[in-house]
Amino acid sequence: MVMFADRVDAGRRLARELEAVRGQDVVVLGLPRGGVPVAFEVAAALGVPLDVIVVRKLGLPLRPELAMGAIGEGGARVLDPGVLAAARITAAELATVERRERAALETRVTRLRRGRPRVDLTGRVAVIVDDGIATGSTARVACQVARKLGAARVIMAAPVAPAETVQKLSEADAVVCVSIPDDFLAVGAHYRDFSPTSDEKVITLLDAAAQRVRQGSAGRGASDGGFDGDVTIPLGATATLEGHLHLPDHVTGVVVFSHGSGSGRHSPRNRYVADVLGRAGLGTLLLDLLTTEEEHDRANVFDIGLLAARLTAATSWLRGRSDTRAARIGYFGASTGAGAALWAAAEPDSQVAAVVSRGGRPDLAGSRLSAVRAPTLLIVGGNDGAVLELNRRAQAELRCTSRLEVVPGASHLFEEPGTLAKAAILARGWFCGYLLHHGPRPGEPEFETEPTGR
Known part of the structure; x- marks a missing residue:
């Protein structure tokens, strides 16, 4: 079984798997929180901008654990017509849920970005990075949101993911992993250090990445x-x-x-x-x-x-x-x-x-x-x-x-x-x-x- 020392080690190893996109118009998008330390290393190795991609599930009014869709920044929204029809969700009910989740999303984005604008994805290659993929539900939504935000190509990348999930991740144009084990148990089982990532650490990494880009542009x-x-x-x-x-x-x-x-x-x-x-x-x-x-x-x-x-x-x-x-x-x-x-x-x-x-x-x-x-x-x-x-x-x-x-x-x-x-x-x-x-x-x-x- 492939083991990673921590998210920094995982990011460096994942970056080597992504060498094929070097030189392209790439934006690396980390999924908060744990995906951002991995994404930071990928962006640094490729010399490209780093941003976060924040998504929120739209849960059914009476069964919030069941998603009827998801939202992202810039007004991005993806819906599951089958769930909406089966649950007979009205436009008003959908609007109420979306309004609540949109407020939560904007609060999270404001905290993490601290006023920095979202990196424009229009016509670019979006490489979405998480510290691992399990069921793939968050990855699928993130890929859909990135495409809604204008990405010309979407790549989902993670240090580890089960083979079955990778095969079904059709929302991405490509899926890149360091390890795709047949006997996958849990993401954390592939890390020696899988300690939680705080919002503060995400903010620090985004600040450092933004400064690196400014330094390069100068x-x-x-x-x-x-x-x-x-x-x-x-x-x-x-x-x-x-x-x-x-x-x-x-x-x-x-x-x-x-x-x-x-x-x-x-x-x-x-x-x-x-x-x-x-x-x-x-x-x-x-x-x-x-x-x-x-x-x-x-x-x-x-x-x-x-x-x-x-x-x-x-x-x-x-x-x-x-x-x-x-x-x-x-x-x-x-x-x-x-x-x-x-x-x-x-x-x-x-x-x-x-x-x-x-x-x-x-x-x-x-x-x-x-x-x-x-x-x-x-x-x-x-x-x-x-x-x-x-x-x-x-x-x-x-x-x-x-x-x-x-x-x-x-x-x-x-x-x-x-x-x-x-x-x-x-x-x-x-x-x-x-x-x-x-x-x-x-x-x-x-x-x-x-x-x-x-």
């Missing part, structure tokens, strides 16, 4: 004389680290990301922050600090010394490139990665110019905190009480310029709407001040050494 990347692509960083003679490097033309500052426990260069939150930094003119290096073999040993995720050594190796690699040799280097650490970033910054020969910790564990750097010389910004969620206290204690150990920023309403992962954006803006200001301008920009206050409580 002509940034390789075309502006910089660099944007996957890289391999050697570790001695046998091992390597995988990463993604973005450099603007004539780069003067690069931020290396030190990911938290269990995440890597594909982390949606860190990719979101990297996009914010990139639009400010900073280079970014997202990388996996552990090799594939090392990730199987959970203890390595919390080996701060090992992770710090990998950051140092990545920094040396940047120093060896002709386009980044003279750039100032910053570290952005999340969770345990923040401890590793400060550990590495405390090395006697460290050349790091600034450190930012988001929801981090700087205390894991231990006695090395007092040796850190790089200006350090600690960002903590206001609802993350235990970690906030650890950050306050860690800041008391720092002897460098430092500041503690508290983002109101944010939990440890900054999943609440708007909180990750606030953290990214704080990080951008800190790195721009120390990596691009060699200190605070004119008109900005000097960085404080005491907690601000904000």
Whole structure:
């Protein structure tokens, strides 16, 4: 049986199955909620826009579990004439149900898109993505709605689906799956991590995808004389680290990301922050600090010394490139990665110019905190009480310029709407001040050494 580590892994593998549509006028549409993380990876791999396709079932007035049709955005509606006739549904009854469900649909869309317009499907290839297909009822409705919205071709794509369902999905022009098992039991049985996806995560992914499209339309990347692509960083003679490097033309500052426990260069939150930094003119290096073999040993995720050594190796690699040799280097650490970033910054020969910790564990750097010389910004969620206290204690150990920023309403992962954006803006200001301008920009206050409580 094919198993996926999580929805990110499933999305990357599904993207490889969709290579045939590369270069076509494609829009990837994720089915909220669980389909969006998968769709995010597909859209990123194909370099195309990402949107959601939100559908609502129209249930019979006295038997709401039985669908007489469905609706989507833009006034799209599909009806089942057989059910309508058998139940003798009047036009007034249909209108009442549709009015209620339309209001619920618009509320959901407004929350997820946050005012962004729907991506126009007219004449385009719509690739609808879910994290798996079971009975196919939602997939069928989504395909019908996409066609009502003007899609010239509709492809239904999912990491896994039963063979019987795939054969009957006539509403799609094509069905693409990584795995089509004969002994299908449930979608979740094909994932090691099938934890629920929140609306907040969907919003974060849509924001990151929209920024990627804007960045591409502005002509940034390789075309502006910089660099944007996957890289391999050697570790001695046998091992390597995988990463993604973005450099603007004539780069003067690069931020290396030190990911938290269990995440890597594909982390949606860190990719979101990297996009914010990139639009400010900073280079970014997202990388996996552990090799594939090392990730199987959970203890390595919390080996701060090992992770710090990998950051140092990545920094040396940047120093060896002709386009980044003279750039100032910053570290952005999340969770345990923040401890590793400060550990590495405390090395006697460290050349790091600034450190930012988001929801981090700087205390894991231990006695090395007092040796850190790089200006350090600690960002903590206001609802993350235990970690906030650890950050306050860690800041008391720092002897460098430092500041503690508290983002109101944010939990440890900054999943609440708007909180990750606030953290990214704080990080951008800190790195721009120390990596691009060699200190605070004119008109900005000097960085404080005491907690601000904000």
